[in-house]
Amino acid sequence: MNDAEPNPQIWVDADACPAVIKEILFRAAERTQVAVTLVANQWLRTPGSRHVRALQVQGGFDAADDAIAERVRPGDLVVTQDIPLAARVLERGAEAVNPRGERYTTDTIAERLSMRNFMDELRGAGVQTGGPAVFHARDRQAFANQLDRWLAARASARPSGKPG
Template sequence: MNDATPRTAQVWVDADACPAAIREILFRAAERAQVPVTLVANQWLRTPPSRQVRAVQVQGGFDAADDFIAERAGAGDLVVTQDIPLAARVLERGAEAVDPRGVRYTRDTIDERLSMRSFMEELRGAGVQTGGPAVFHARDRQAFANQLDRWIAGRRHG
């Protein structure tokens, strides 16, 4: 393969905590737009028969899936993750990042999100009950689908 061959932009999914509804949206988009989608998880994942969708099961510790994605995601790729440190890592590599609720991570907002995450961890470490994530709603699915469509459209025009 020639080094000048442009790489194909793809979607990387931090799949251990990705809601099934979001995976379904990604599976449909992979076929419709012929976009490669790679789900990375610590466990085996069922995927539809597709040339565009693959699942990678990583072995190892807590951040094995994050490390796998961070080492491979590059400019033009989209990373789907709820993990703020992973989002920061892939943004540094030129990838785009979005959470399953459709909230984009950007270079302008990632430092604030990392600080808030650290603050919440400190509170939990001190025994403060901070509650869990909000319930996942249809509007979250729609917001994610909208962000994915924007990324796909930008990929076609980029």
């Protein structure tokens, strides 16, 4: 990576991101000096850190998603539960993971989009599909493991002795 190339960073679709996941990200930002940006259409409290910032976007359907998709660069990581946003992120050469630690990949995103659209159709037809599963400690651990993998890959790609 040359000096003109900005360092990869983490973008968080923060409106629906669990607080425990944000805390993991805040600690990782301090530990590794990686930039973490929370994007939401509401004001967010962030720790006093030069590595963490919040970007408040105007309300509106997909405003936070659009803001992330416009700013993300190849090598960045996006934390989102939104499958269409994950697809957009992958198209831009970035990586995406949901707060439960499930990676979105170019191999699986089409199937996930199809399933999402099918479930939307069922809900539109009045079928009760239930909500998301309860967030467990194993989900938090799976997320932390995926984050550690991304951070390790980022560290190995950086010239030695150069912080994030």
